[in-house]
Amino acid sequence: MKTLAQAAAALAAGQTSSAALTAACLERAKADPFGAFLTLDEPGALASAQASDARRREGRAVGPLDGVPLSLKDNILTEGVVTTAGSRMLEGFRPPYDATVTARLKAAGAVLLGKTNLDEFGMGSSTENSAFQKTKNPLDPTRTPGGSSGGSAASVAARLCFGSLGTDTGGSIRQPAAFTGLVGLKPSWGRVSRFGVVAYASSLDQVGPLAHTVEDAATLLSAIEGLDPADATSSTAPKTDLSMLRSGVRGLRVGLPKEFFVDGMDPEVAASVRAAAATLVSLGASVEEVSLPHTRYAMATYYVLAPCEASSNLGRYDGVRFGHRTTDPRSLKALYENSRAEGFGPEVKRRIMLGTFALSAGYADAYYRKAQQVRALIRRDYEQVFQRVDVVLSATSPVLPWRLGEKLDDPLAMYLMDVLTLPCNLAGLPGLSLPCGRASNGLPIGAQLLGRPFDEGTVLKTAYALEAALGLQFAPTGGV
Amino acid sequence: MPRADYQVVIGLEVHAQLLTTSKLFSGASTSFGGAPNAHTSVVCLGLPGVLPVVNRHAIELAIRAGLALECRIANVSEWSRKHYFYPDLPKGYQVTQYEHPLCLGGRVVFDTPEGEKAVRLTRIHVEEDAGKLVHEGAASLVDLNRAGTPLIEIVSEPELRSADDAVEYLKALRDVLVWVGVNDGNLEEGSFRCDANVSVMKHDATTFGTRCELKNLNSFRFIKQAIEVEAQRHVELLESGGVVEQETRLFDPQRGETRSMRSKEDAHDYRYFPEPDLPPLVLGAGDVDSIREALPELPRARRARYVTSLGLSAYDAQVLTADRAFSDFFERCVAEAHEAKPVANWFMGELSRLLNETNTTVGEVKFSPAQLAALLRAVKDGVISGPGAKEVFAELFATGKDVQVIIDEKGLAQVNDDGPLLLAIEQALAESPKNVESYRGGNTKIVGYFVGQVMKKLGGKGNPKRINELLVEKLKG
Amino acid sequence: MKLTEQQVLHVAKLARLALTPDEVATFKNQLSAILDAVDELARVDSATTLVAPAGSEGLALLRQDVVQGEVGTEAALANAPQVAGTSFAIPKVLE
Structure with missing residues (x-):
């Protein structure tokens, strides 16, 4: 049993119980050689499994997710269960x-x-x-499993659970999905509530699913999407119509953007996308x-705006109300600094420094404001293209998963790896990654x-048709 | 006298707390008191993952303030983040409005000995308050009960030219805000706070001098004092060949001086940018109109109407409009009584005295405008005497009983019928034939003696006017 | 653009980050390289393109002014490094 749909069907048919599924998942997760999880909530998981089984016995099962074991990226808050965002700053929080x-x-x-594990505060492309x-x-x-939602991707790819939620600010769901043979969906900005998600760059962040199949991703999206009174930026748009998932692509207009076949792209990747x-x-x-x-300016735009917002969002980690405090500070300055x-780790510091500089007096016009203007141009590019086509197809990552440690000492080279996933966040669009080749x-x-924007339905039905036609399967290495 | 060569230039920034029950961006209570941090939510604690949600009533109150001060209300305004680190600021930034505030322009009109003046406003914007820091031994303690309380900041143009005008401006501004129910006007508790930007310039100069921002001005007296000593400091600096440095200075009321708060090295760089967690504030069709329609008549307009339409003196108009509820009740009483001056006399006299004595407000008054009108009618119709009316009013104030019931219970009704009056008069004349003779001999002043005698026989309840008339008739024979 | 060591230190101060001399040197180089790459934004003709994003319309969409969601002092202070009474405690602030 691999997919969420299979697990749901087995539970519905009474072939297994949530308690049994959960116990099996926990057992594998505890023996996980890939380092997917930061925290396992064994008692909480078992208790909710038992509650689910009780509901099902009483005929009160609440839907396709009832009793299905899932994981959450560790920047998504869970009451009473430690949430660290992968940072020392929030150790034990x-x-x-x-x-x-x-x-x-x-x-x-x-x-x-x-x-699940992540690049600190979501800042990275490798979970290192x-x-x-x-x-x-x-x-x-x-x-690398990719990043920053590498732990979520690994937890699903290694079959430790049946689906996971990640977050995506510049590709952090889609690129790990691509690297681990999964389907990953970043919804339109405003589609899913950000309330209780540790903020990295607010105008770019979205929560979304990682799963084995398009159908599973759609099921998870359906459970989490929709207006939230606690998030003033969440949209009133109607929920995604999943009945169109199997409706096929006849007559669909697909755009293949020439700018996405970038220099340095792995030829196997390019060929696979054309196929x-x-x-x-x-x-x-x-x-x-x-x-x-304006695709060529997406990297520069992103690496100004995301650090600017990050430098602001991370101001609250000051050692006063929660989080790490230095030992015996003698002054307010020492407490803060x-x-x-x-x-904070080095990548987080780097982005705080970059964002603070780009917003500082004398430089905000050249960096922050300029990047906001270019962002509007990028958004306009898509508005124009979507008058002619219904979906845009490209590679998710220009390269295949690199070796651990390979790009760690050159931040700029690492940033360039995100070039194909960034525009989607800058334009607020729904974006999905699915395996298209081996x-x-x-x-x-x-x-x-x-x-x-808010047309997840078309993206999902296109992915569903492609997935069915390609029939790709990937299995984890090792005995799990 | 070098001081005379200079004029002082003052711009004021007022922070006024909006009278909401919950905070600007969270549902935590704005009430005073309670243990430190009792009135906090995850949002005002600035925990990871929290997002702001705008309190509708705060925006309505801010628009109300803007309309009362003749501002233009922006259909689209924008929230921004203002960054600085301080322990009472949970997120490391304050959510405020920067490039696109809610209210633009406007003015404050106030009276001075030289006549009416008006100072233009630059803007009014909405923002969240910080928490409180208290110092205890070797530690400082952070209380976030106040963090996130909604404020408006009212920024004036640098058009004030004296400390006295600045104080009159502030009093007029406070009157308007309190009058329209936006703010409680309390300087001591800090719900109405003022910072002053002060500079000096020679009378013939065309550009402003360098300004300093004065903080910790929590009474009108301190504001006047601080502006005056700061202006003097600038003049002395300039006259001795020095320069004024732009900085923030704290007023020390004990020493009566200002002192520098932050060194230049710590100059702030607030790194404003639009708040990505909140969409721009876009007003709907009719939003402003419905607030405008509900706006009460403002104190200055009401005062003018009291003089022109009600025929009251400027002094009376001022006293009667010192408090909105008092004035509103006055209006209702005038509407019932159909005359203003007697109502005004009761309000400024007995009612004010009794409210003061019992330490109550006009909202707690037990009688209705119709009852006061009935009392006025009773006086006018001669049913009760002037002193009797005071007695009735005291009882009316204490119990809210019907006026006629009070008159009956206290037996205060005057004897107006000629029958009993004439009976008493004839007895009195019969008892003093000598005095009758004296009157008829030309000593008409003696009628006062007879009035007294008649009143005595009537137990003091005779209508003195009618007694007088009948006596004269009888004496003339 | 290239950052100077002094600029790096100024930014670190604004951001309240204590940096080691090594970090200062590393950030000087890395941030300069990133800013060089980002400087291509200056070539984009973008002056007149800023459009305000569509906002939600009308006061009716905003939150009602009612008290809800207070967490209580225990939960408020649960993750605090140092507490005194029901306050967060920090080293004495002088000003």
Whole structure:
């Protein structure tokens, strides 16, 4: 049993119980060689499994997630269960409240096994920036699972659970999904509540699912999406219509942006994406080349705006009310400067420094304001392209999963790896990654589908058709 | 006298707490008191993951203030983050409005010995308050009960030219805010706070001097004193060849001087940018109109109407409009009584005295406008005497009983019928034929003696006016 | 653009980060390299393109002014490094 749908079906048919599924998942998670989890909530998970089984016995099961073990990225708050965001700063932090997405999964009956590893505060593309551990790619443990939601991706790819929630600020759901052979969806900005999600860059952050199949991702989206009174930026848009998932792609117009075939792209990746486009044509879609001229500025735009917002969002970690405090500070200055110096890792400091500089007097016009203006141009590129096509197809990552430690000492090289996933966040679009091929070394290649704002439905049905046509399967290495 | 060569230039920034029950961005209570941090939610604690949600009533109150001060209300305004580190600021930034405030322009009108003056406003914006820091031994303690309380900041143009005008401006501003129910006007508790930007310039200069921002001005007296000593400091600096440095200075009321708060090295760089957690504040069609329609008549307009339409003196108008509820009740009583001056006399006299004595407010008054009107009618119709009316009013105030019931219970009704009056008069005349003779001999003043005698026979309840008339008739024979 | 050591120290002070001399040197180089890459934004003709994002419309969409969601002092202080009474305690602030 691998997928969420399979688990749900087995539970519905009475072939297994949530308690049995949960116990099996916990057992595997405790023996996990890939370092997916930071925290396992064994008593909490078992208790909710038993509650689910009781509901089911009484005929009160609440839906497809009832009793299904899932994991949550450790920047999503869970009441009473330690939430660290992968940072020393929040080591041992027990939130007094649930994130809205946590509460919604609980209300849907899901069993939350624990919290998965991530790049500190979501800042990274390899999960090597976690303060606590490195996570390995279950398909090849010498390689990165991607990041920052690498722990969530590994927990699903290694089959320790049936689905996970990650967060995506510049590709942090889609790129790990691509690297581990999964489906990952970043919803439109405003589609899913951010309340209770540790903020990295507020205008870019979104919560979304990582799962084995498009259907599973859609099921998870359906459980968490929708207006939340606690998030003033959450949208009133109607929920995604999942009845169209299997409706096929006949007549669908697919755009293939030429700017996304970037210099330095792995040729196997490029070929695989073109092959996926051909597959869509064979299914009745039309494909045309489109242009998104400001794509080349997405990296610069993102690496100004995201650090600016991060430098602001991370101001609250001051050692006063929660989080790390330096030993015996003798002054307010020491309290602040030492607590923050000790609590934050190097990548986080780098982005705080960058953002603080880009907002500072004398530089805000050239950096922050300029980047906001270019962001508007990027958004306009997509508005224009989506007048001609229904979805945009590209690679998710220009390269295959790299070896652990390979790019750690060159932050700029690491930033360049995000070039294909950043525009989606900057434009607030829904973006999905699904496996579209297998490289000669056996590793998965991810394709990215982008849609119009709040048109997750079209993205999902396109992915569903492609997934069915391609029939790719990836299995973790090792005995699990 | 170098001081005379200079004029002082003052701009004021007033922070006024909005009278909401919950905070600007969270449901925590704004009430005073309670243990430190009792009135906090995850949002005002600035915990990871929290997001602000705007309190509708705070925006309504801010718009009300803007309309009362003749501002333009922006259809689209924007929230921004203002960054600085301080232990009473939980998130490391304050959510405020920067580039696009809710209210633009406007003015404050106030009276001075030289006549009416008006100072223009730059803007009014909405923002959240910080918490409180108290010092105890080797530690400082952070209490976030106040953190997130909604404020408006009212920024004036640098148009004030004296400390006295600054105080009159502030009093007029406070009157308006309290009058329209936006703020409680309490300087001591800090719900109405003022910072002053002060500079000096020669009378013939065309550009302003360097300004200093004065803080800790928590009474009108201190505001006047602080502005005056700061202006003097600038003049002395300039006259001795020095320069004024732009800085924030704290007023020390004990020493009567200002002193520098932050060194230049710590100059703030607030790194403002639009708050990504809140969409721009976009007002709907009719939002402003419905607030405008509900806006009460403002104190200055009401005062003018009392003089022109009600025929009251400027002094009476001032006294009667010192408090909105008092004035509103006055209006209702005038509407019932159909005359203003007698009502005004009762309000400024007996009612004020009794409210003061019993330490109550007009909202707690037990009688209705109709009852006061009945009392006025009783006086006018001669049913009761002037002193009797005071007695009735005291009882009316104490119990709210019907006026007629009080008159009956206390037996205060005057004898107005000629029958019993004439009977008493004839007895009195019969008892003093000598005095009758004296009157008829030309000593008309003696009628006063007879009035006294008649009143005595009537137990003091005779209508003195009618007694007088009948006596004269009888004496003339 | 290239940052000077002094600029790095100024930014670190604004951001309340104590940096070691090594970190100052590393950040000087890394941030300069990133800013060099980012400086291409200056080439984009963007002056007139800023559009205000659509906001939610009308006061009716905002939160009602009712008290709810207070967590109580125990929960408020549960993660605090240092507490005195029901206050957060920090080293004495002089000003």
